[in-house]
Amino acid sequence: MDNQPFILVVDDEPDNFDVIETLLFREGYDLNYASNGHRAIARLKTIQPDVILLDVMMPDLDGIEVCKRIKANSQWQHIPIIMVTALTAKEDLVRCMAAGADDFISKPVNGSELRARVNSMLRIKHQHDKLQTLLQLREDMVKMVLHDMRNPLTSILLATEILLLPDFPIHKQPNKINQIISSVQHLQSLIDDLLLMAKLESGKMMLNFLEIDLNQLCLSALTNFEAIADQKNLRILSELTQSHLIVNLDALIFRRVIDNLLSNAIKFSPKNSQVILRTDDLDRGGVIVEIADSGSGVTENLKQVIFEKYEVGTLMPEVTQLGLGLAFCKMAVEAHGGKITVKNNQPKGAVFTVFLPKV
Structure with a gap:
């Protein structure tokens, strides 16, 4: 939901809009006005309000018909509609709800009731938007997982088919087997x-x-990443504080954090550059692990989201784009009571810093 929710008020009487604007003045909403049903529908083709306040009694195209048309459109049907009506008969209210209205409020409009009903509809709209975001995220995730799994599967399939060739040289078989294992x-x-x-x-x-x-x-x-770094002619340097640095942690989980950060640093570093892994003892403050690279760095905008699931940094060909590694690092570090951050390296690149408290 936007910081300033957008509300469309549809009423053939401008004075009624003035009343609603006055009643909602302190709520910080962005109010827009349509003087009839046709204009309201036309407006929806260019804007997407968070809530519609729709008058029932309008000439030419009344509110009930407008409501039906909005709810019949798959692009608009999720927008909550509050019918504003002077009608009080139950049959009229049933007609409003049957047309697809989500709520209604009677004239003359009471300020407290109006604010409560609008807030209620905004919560529903926010939940819908959040659900749509999650569904889109799941769809994107499936695509990324399939994309990232396709490459190693293709490599396995091709290597296996080559091994099955009757004239494939025996002395080359170990290379293909290693390719499959990798x-x-x-x-x-x-x-x-x-x-x-x-x-x-x-x-x-x-x-x-x-x-x-x-x-x-x-x-x-x-040691495990030296061979991978050699393929890009990268140097991996260690700048470790003192000979021993004893910390309370889950070795398997935290080793995976280090592996993910080193893997990212190597993938996004240019050839003939270097990756540096540092540790430091902050005495009673805790310890830090830093991994610095000379890659393309992380923009200010990305720094805000790069540790979220399925977010990726600089898109590069032949590089896995599934945004899980850094999200996993964040979860694992926080499970240890620590924190992970990223800052710019000098003169270029990024530095990922993991802070762990001393228990």
């Missing part, structure tokens, strides 16, 4: 991210806190 691991990583996030969100995952040497955990992660 693709399977990629798929497994995507599935693990989805499952772990689902558990974290539902609160069903119990973290196994142990005293862990954070520096050793980071060095282990760096």
Whole structure:
């Protein structure tokens, strides 16, 4: 819902609009006026109000017919309509509801009642908008999951078909087998991210806190990414504080946080650049882990949403675009009582910082 909800008032009497405007003056709504039913319908072709206040007794095209036409249109039928009527007979009110009206208010309009009914309809509209956003998000997520799974599946299929060729050289078989293993691991990583996030969100995952040497955990992660970094001629540097940094954490979950951040840094860093992993002891304040790259960086707008599910940063060809890694990092770090942030690197790139409290 917008910061300033938009309300369309449809009434053939301008004085009635003035009354409603006065009664809703302090609510901060954006009020718009249509003097008859035809103009109201024409207005809907260019604007999408959050609520419609619709007068019943209008010449030419009355409010009940306008309501029917709006509710018959799939693009408009979700807009809540409050019928404003001087009619009091139950049969007339039944006609309003049968036409698709969501609520009604009697004339003369009472200010408190009007504000309460408008607020009620705005809540319904907000719930509808939120649901539509979630449905669109789910649709986008399915597309991204299918897109990101298609590449490793295609690689597995092609490598398998090549292995089955009768004249394929035996000495080249290990390379194809390694290609299949790598693709399977990629798929497994995507599935693990989805499952772990689902558990974290539902609160069903119990973290196994142990005293862990954070520096050793980071060095282990760096070792696993050296081969991947070599393919882009990247240098992975470690700047670790002191020899040991003991922290209470779930080693498996937090190792996955480091892996995701390192993977992102390598993917988005240009060739012949470097990625730096730092740790620092803030004494009683806690500890931090920083991963700095020399990539395209993160814009100010993206900094506000990059840790949300299915949000992606700079779109790059041949790079997985499923926005789960950073969202998982945020959930996992917060489950440890910590915080993850991103800032600009100098002269270019991004620095992701994870803060963990000392327990």
